[in-house]
Amino acid sequence: MNRYLIRRTLLAIPTLLVVSVLLFGLLQLAPGGPAALYAGPDAGPEDLERISRLLGTDQPAPVQYLRWLGGVLRGDWGISFRYREPVVGVLAGRLPNTVQLMAAALLIALLLSVPFGVVSAVSRWRPVQYLASIAAMLGVSIPTFWLGMMVLLVFSVRLRILPSGGMATIGLEHDPVDRILHLIGPASVLATMYIAAWSRYVRSSLLEVLHQDYIRLARAKGLSEWTVLTQHALRNALLPLVTLIGLQGSSLVGGAMITEVVFAWPGMGRLLAEALSSRDYPVLMAAFMIMAVLTVLGNLLADLAYGWVDPRIRLS
Amino acid sequence: MPAVTQNQTEKAIKLRKTLTPAGRAWRTFRRHHLALASAFILALLVLASALAPVISSYDPDAASLNILAPPSPEHPLGTDDVGRDLLSRLLHAGRISLSVGFGAAVLTVVIGVLVGAPAGYYGGRLDALLSGLINVMLAIPILPLALVLSSFVQTNLTFVIFIIGGLSWPAVARIMRAEFLSLREREFVDAARVLGAGSGRIIFIHILPNTLAPIIVAATLQVANAILLESALSFLGYGVQPPQASWGNMLQDAQRYLRTVPELAIYPGALISLTVISINFLGDGLREALDPRLQV
Helix, strand or coil: CHHHHHHHHHHHHHHHHHHHHHHHHHHHCCCCCHHHHHHCCCCCHHHHHHHHHHHCCCCCHHHHHHHHHHHHHHCCCCECCCCCCEHHHHHHHHHHHHHHHHHHHHHHHHHHHHHHHHHHHHCCCHHHHHHHHHHHHHHHHCCHHHHHHHHHHHHHHHCCCCCCCCCCCCCCCCCHHHHHHHHHHHHHHHHHHHHHHHHHHHHHHHHHHHCCHHHHHHHHCCCCHHHHHHHHHHHHHCHHHHHHHHHCHHHHHHHHHHHHHHCCCCCHHHHHHHHHHCCCHHHHHHHHHHHHHHHHHHHHHHHHHHHHHCHHHCCC | CCHHHHHHHHHHHHHHHHCCHHHHHHHHHHHCHHHHHHHHHHHHHHHHHHCHHHHCCCCCCCCCCCCCCCCCCCCCCCECCCCCEHHHHHHHHHHHHHHHHHHHHHHHHHHHHHHHHHHHHHCHHHHHHHHHHHHHHHHCCHHHHHHHHHHHCCCCHHHHHHHHHHHHHHHHHHHHHHHHHHHCCCHHHHHHHHCCCCHHHHHHHHHHHHHHHHHHHHHHHHHHHHHHHHHHHHHCCCCCCCCCCCHHHHHHHHHHHCCCCCHHHHHHHHHHHHHHHHHHHHHHHHHHHHCHHHCC
C-alpha cells in the first residue's frame, strides 16, 4: 500500500509539470506582450523596455518558465497586473471561498444521491422509476449557469427567500445565518449535476449487487430486507462511487467556476474569469494551476480511496 | 409435445433467423419509450432550426426600435433588448448550437479513435506514451482551458468546434483504447493476420467496425457534451460571438433582464436543456440497443 501510494503521488508531479509547461507556452502565444498590458496605453517605448526588464519578459521563454517555476516553489507567484499586489495574497483571499462552495456542494450531493439512488433501485413502482430516470437525466442535462439563473429568478427575484448573489450581506459578514443563506443557492446548483449523476450510479450499481448470490443467501437466512440492503448490499454498491467522486474533480472545478460567475461568489473561478478579461497573466497562470492541482488531487484520492475500501486491489 | 407449442417454437426459430443485428437493435430501442420520444423531439428541433427562415421571416440580427416587446402576432415570442425578433433568434441560434454540437462530436470521435486505437492495438511504449497524454489531458480542467484558448483570438464557429473537439477527445480515446486492447486478442484478428493483413488493414477493416456500437454511443453523448460546453463558453463571452446568435450568448445578454424580462433567459436555456436531455436519452436507448452484453 505504501509503495503504491508513493508511486501514484510521484506520478502526479510530472503530470502537473506538463500541464504548467503547456499553459505557460500557451500564454506566450497570447497577443500583446505583458509589459504593454502592465504599462498601460500611455507608456513610451523606453518605459516598455524598462518594465519588460523588470518583469523578466525580455528573457527567452524557457528562462522565463524556469524563473516562474522557481518562484512558485519558493512561494513567490509573481505580481498581479491588475491588483498590483503579490498573486499569493490575491489567491489566499479567494481559495477558501471556492473550497467552501465545493465542500458544501459535495456534501449536499452525497447526502441526497445515495437515498435517491437506493429508492429508485428498490422501488417496484413504475412511476417512481420513470420519474427517477427523468429527474436524473434532467439533472445532468440542464446547463449549470442556466439553472443558477433560474434559481435566482425564482428564489430571489420572485419569492425573495434567497439573496441575489455574493457571499454575505454588507454589514452582516459574521452572521452565520446570512452566510448559509448565501451559500444555499450556489451550493445546490453546483450539487445538482452530481446528485443526478451519482444517484444513477448508485441505482445501477445496487441493482447489479442485488442479483448476486450472497444477497440471496442473506435473504434465505431470514434477514429483513432492510438489513440485507444496508448491511450487505449497500456497502458493495457504494464502492465504485468513491472512484467516481474523485474522478469528477475536473468537472467540479469547471462547474464551480461558472456557478461563481452566476452567483457573484468571490472564489477562484470568478477570479480566473476576471483575470482572463483583464489579461492578468500571473493570476491566470496561478489560478489555473491551482485548479489543475485540485483535479489531479481528486484523481489521486480516488485511486487511494479505492484501494482503501476494496481490499482486493490493495496489492496491485 | 402439443401441436400448438411446437408451432410456436417453429415460429420463434423462424423469427430469430429473420432478425438481422440491426433489426434486433431496433426492437430493443423501440421498447425504450423515453429514447423514442427523444429521437422524435430531436428531429423536430433539427427540422425547426433547418427551416428557420421559413418559420420566421425576420432577420435574426436585424435590430429595430421595438425593443423588449411582449409577445404579439408579429413577434410570437416578443423582441429582445435591441428589438430583434426572439423566435427568429432562437431558431437561428439552434442552427449554430446544433452544428457546433455535431461538428465537435465528430472531431472528438475522430481524434479519440486515432489516439485510442493505436494505443490499445500496439501496446508497449506507444501505449505508455499515448496513455500518458490521455492522463495529462484528463488532468486539465476543460472549461478554464477552453476559455484561455478562445480569449486569445477572435473566435469564429470553426474555432469553437476545434477547441471543444480538441479538448474533449481523451474520454473517447480511453474507451477506444480499452476496446482495441480486448479485441486484438480475438481469433478473427489472428485469422486476419495469418491471411497476411497488415496492421493498418487489421485496425481499420477488421477491428474498427466491431467497435461501432461504443463509438455511436460515445458520439451521441459527445454531442450533448459539446452543446453544453459551447453554451458555457458563449455565456461567458468567449464562444460564438455576437451578433451571431447561439443559445449560450443569448443567455449572456439575458442576464441583465432577469428581473424585468425573464423570458429572454427562460427560452434559450429551456431549449439547451431540452436538446441535451433528448440526446442523453437517445444515447441511453442506443446503448441498450447496441450493447450485446445488455441484451436478454
